Amino acid sequence: MAYTVRRPNLTFWEKLYIPNIIAGLLITLKHLKKMLNGETKVIMQYPEEKWDSQLPEYYRGAPTLVKDDHDRERCVSCQLCEFICPPRAITITPGELTSESKFAKVEKAPKEFLIDMTRCIYCGLCEEVCPEQAIYLRKDYAITGENRAEMVHDKVKLYELGGVMHGLVHKWNPDK
Amino acid sequence: MDFFSTLPLELMAASVAKTLFLVFLVVLPLVSYTVYAERRVSALIQDRLGPNRTGFPTSLLGFQKDLQLFLGGLGQPVADAMKFMLKEEFTPGHVNHFYFWLAPVLAMVPALSTLAVIPFGNFMFGHKMVVADVNVGILYVFAIASIGVYGIVIAGWASNSKYPFLGGIRASSQMISYELSLGLSAVPVLLIIGNLNLSDAIQYQVNNGWLLLPFTDGKLTAREMLLWIPLMISFVVFTISMFAETNRLPFDLPESETELVAGYHTEYSAMKFALFFLGEYAAMIAGSSLIVVLFLGGWHLPLLPINDIESSMTLSGSILGLVHITTFFAKVACILIFFIWVRWTLPRFRFDQLMKLGWLYLFEIALVNIFITAGILAATK
Numbered sequence: 001m002a003y004t005v006r007r008p009n010l011t012f013w014e015k016l017y018i019p020n021i022i023a024g025l026l027i028t029l030k031h032l033k034k035m036l037n038g039e040t041k042v043i044m045q046y047p048e049e050k051w052d053s054q055l056p057e058y059y060r061g062a063p064t065l066v067k068d069d070h071d072r073e074r075c076v077s078c079q080l081c082e083f084i085c086p087p088r089a090i091t092i093t094p095g096e097l098t099s100e101s102k103f104a105k106v107e108k109a110p111k112e113f114l115i116d117m118t119r120c121i122y123c124g125l126c127e128e129v130c131p132e133q134a135i136y137l138r139k140d141y142a143i144t145g146e147n148r149a150e151m152v153h154d155k156v157k158l159y160e161l162g163g164v165m166h167g168l169v170h171k172w173n174p175d176k
Numbered sequence: 177m178d179f180f181s182t183l184p185l186e187l188m189a190a191s192v193a194k195t196l197f198l199v200f201l202v203v204l205p206l207v208s209y210t211v212y213a214e215r216r217v218s219a220l221i222q223d224r225l226g227p228n229r230t231g232f233p234t235s236l237l238g239f240q241k242d243l244q245l246f247l248g249g250l251g252q253p254v255a256d257a258m259k260f261m262l263k264e265e266f267t268p269g270h271v272n273h274f275y276f277w278l279a280p281v282l283a284m285v286p287a288l289s290t291l292a293v294i295p296f297g298n299f300m301f302g303h304k305m306v307v308a309d310v311n312v313g314i315l316y317v318f319a320i321a322s323i324g325v326y327g328i329v330i331a332g333w334a335s336n337s338k339y340p341f342l343g344g345i346r347a348s349s350q351m352i353s354y355e356l357s358l359g360l361s362a363v364p365v366l367l368i369i370g371n372l373n374l375s376d377a378i379q380y381q382v383n384n385g386w387l388l389l390p391f392t393d394g395k396l397t398a399r400e401m402l403l404w405i406p407l408m409i410s411f412v413v414f415t416i417s418m419f420a421e422t423n424r425l426p427f428d429l430p431e432s433e434t435e436l437v438a439g440y441h442t443e444y445s446a447m448k449f450a451l452f453f454l455g456e457y458a459a460m461i462a463g464s465s466l467i468v469v470l471f472l473g474g475w476h477l478p479l480l481p482i483n484d485i486e487s488s489m490t491l492s493g494s495i496l497g498l499v500h501i502t503t504f505f506a507k508v509a510c511i512l513i514f515f516i517w518v519r520w521t522l523p524r525f526r527f528d529q530l531m532k533l534g535w536l537y538l539f540e541i542a543l544v545n546i547f548i549t550a551g552i553l554a555a556t557k
Contacts, residue, residue: 018412021522028221028521035220042225 052139060124060137063115064162065155071164072103074134077110081126081135089119090126113155117143136162190303198291198307202505207457208253214516215252221520227252263446268335271443275334280448283327283455286320290462293317295375297475297501298482302489305475305501306375313374314366317466318359321421324459325351328423328430328440331452335443343439346527347423347430353534354420354427360542361413364406364549365470378474382482386473393478399556406549411471413542418463420534423456424515426522429530464511465504472507475500 013019034040044051055061068074077094095111097104126135138161145151153161212227219226230251267276293313297305310316325347332344365387366372369380385393387407390400420427431439441452468474476482483493483500525533 024521025517028517031223032217032220035223040223042223 055139059139060122062117062122062138062140062143062153062161063120063124063126063135063158064138064140065113065134065158066136066162066165067159069164069166073109073159074132074165075110075113076108076132076134077113078131080129080131084125084129086123086125087119087121089116089121090114091116110155113158115153115158117145117151117153118148133165136165138162191307194303194305194307195292198296199288202296203288203291203458203461204454205253206461206505206508207454208257210457210460210512210516211256211453212250212252213513214519216249217513217516218520221517230255257450260447260450265447266445268337268443270336272334272336275330276443277448279327279331279334280444280451280455281327282330283324284451284458286324286327287455287458287462289320290317291458291465293374294462294465294469295378295474296465296504297497299485300494300497300501302485304375305497309373309375311371311373313377314362314372314470317374317462318355318362321459321462322351322355324421324455327452327455331444332430332440335440337443339436339438339442340440343430343432343436343442346432347440350420350423350427350429350530350534353531354417354538357413357534357538357542358417358421360539360546361410361417362470363542363546364410367546367549367553368403368407374469374474377469378476381473382476386471386476388471389473392473392476399552402552402556403549406545406552407471409541409545410549411467413538413545414470415467416538418467419515419518420530422459422463422515424460425519426525427530428524429527432524434524460512460515461508464508464515467511468504468507472511474507475504477503 031040065073065075077092079092079094082088082090082092091112091114092110093112095109097107097109122137124137127137140161143151216226216228226249228249230249267273292307293310293316295304295306295309299305328347329344332340332342332347335341365377368387369377371377371380381387381392383393385391385395385400388411390396390404419425423430429439431441433439436442441449444452477499480499481496483496486493
């Protein structure tokens with residue numbers, strides 16, 4: 001049903017509009033003056049100062065692969081992250097573990113794991129969907145490269161960024 | 177060729193020199209630094225810092241840090257220009273190629289052409305500091321300035337996509353609406369001066385005080401007091417219409433980035449986009465110059481002696497001429513800062529509010545104002 005919005009009754013001076021424009025101009029001038037006098041505190045000069053140390057635990061930076069306490073790959077190349085990835089940034093080539101590994105007949109590992117960082121939207125769905133807790137969004141946010149090929153992170157790069165993740169993870173640990 | 181052969185060579189050389197000086201030494205740097213001022217002032221108003229660190233990129237050559245050659249990011253316009261030159265010039269496949277390439281030119285050229293009749297100084301080296309001292313100066317400005325809308329409309333049409341198209345439509349309706357009040361609000365000034373020549377407009381203000389500040393010649397008569405009322409109204413209407421003509425906020429509906437992506441230049445990239453950008457700012461400078469010439473006494477500074485043709489050949493006369501030119505552009509810069517200040521204060525109008533303001537208020541006020549001025553002039557003759 002259509003309904004009528006009651007408009008406020010404006011006084012003559014408000015209808016004239018110009019006094020309010022001048023009031024607005026004075027407000028912006030006040031801000032300009034405070035800034036010029038150094039009264040407004042500017043928080044941070046970015047490239048020199050960073051707040052990396054204050055990033056929260058749940059910060060969603062670049063997605064990485066992690067190894068467990070025994071230096072094993074956690075990823076078993078189930079490809080769930082590849083399927084859920086909204087911009088289709090992840091490409092996994094599944095592979096076997098080498099025969100000398102004692103888990104060779106039990107688990108699998110990715111032969112190649114590519115994340116295209118020009119596509120990644122840092123949504124964190126891959127981390128959420130991973131049943132093995134192998135993929136994590138870490139705190140790197142300034143991912144740069146000189147060409148497109150450099151922006152595709154391969155397995156080596158992903159483990160280098162990810163490092164080792166100790167113990168149980170956040171979401172399955174009732175104490176946290 | 178006959179016409180050109182009758183001209184003295186010195187006059188032609190002087191015109192070319194004045195044009196080069198005006199365009200390359202004054203207007204283009206002024207445009208780039210207006211863009212810088214826009215970014216810096218907007219940042220300060222919003223409690224940010226803005227671009228404050230652009231220096232010479234020595235780190236590209238392997239040094240540890242960039243060399244801070246320019247104080248506080250004053251190198252930013254140079255860096256911006258470099259960036260625009262190096263960017264990919266991309267033409268989408270679905271556009272009308274001829275008009276797509278023509279539009280940026282049409283946006284830039286009229287803005288620069290209007291500057292031809294603006295007297296930006298008194299005399300230097302025995303020459304009047306105006307490129308074309310024509311007797312229809314103000315008509316020329318209005319005629320050429322309204323061509324500026326073609327660039328926007330053609331860009332909107334040739335882009336063959338919905339947002340530029342909407343921007344082009346809005347630009348045409350807005351420009352046509354505000355052209356009326358712009359022209360009509362200048363009529364009281366012309367009635368008082370009695371001449372269309374912009375140099376004469378300044379000469380009148382030198383003799384009788386600036387139109388907006390009639391006491392600058394040291395005396396304030398009853399007639400000037402009376403004329404002050406319509407001139408104030410005229411100034412306000414003229415300035416508001418100038419905002420609309422140059423597509424500045426609160427009238428930037430052709431561009432309105434929150435509704436139309438980027439309006440008429442959505443499909444443009446690199447230097448073609450930069451031309452639209454420069455054209456917009458050049459139009460702002462032309463508009464501000466016109467405000468300064470018509471209402472704020474042009475290059476005239478009270479209490480300062482004025483040079484003439486003979487004295488401008490001497491050293492002191494030349495210095496005086498330089499002071500006049502500096503005064504003019506200082507006044508223009510003040511108006512530009514005001515433009516920027518207003519832009520970062522007011523929100524955008526809705527389209528129907530824009531049309532209502534133009535047709536129902538400014539147009540009528542400007543029209544009635546002409547009769548008031550004429551009445552005062554007739555009564556005090």
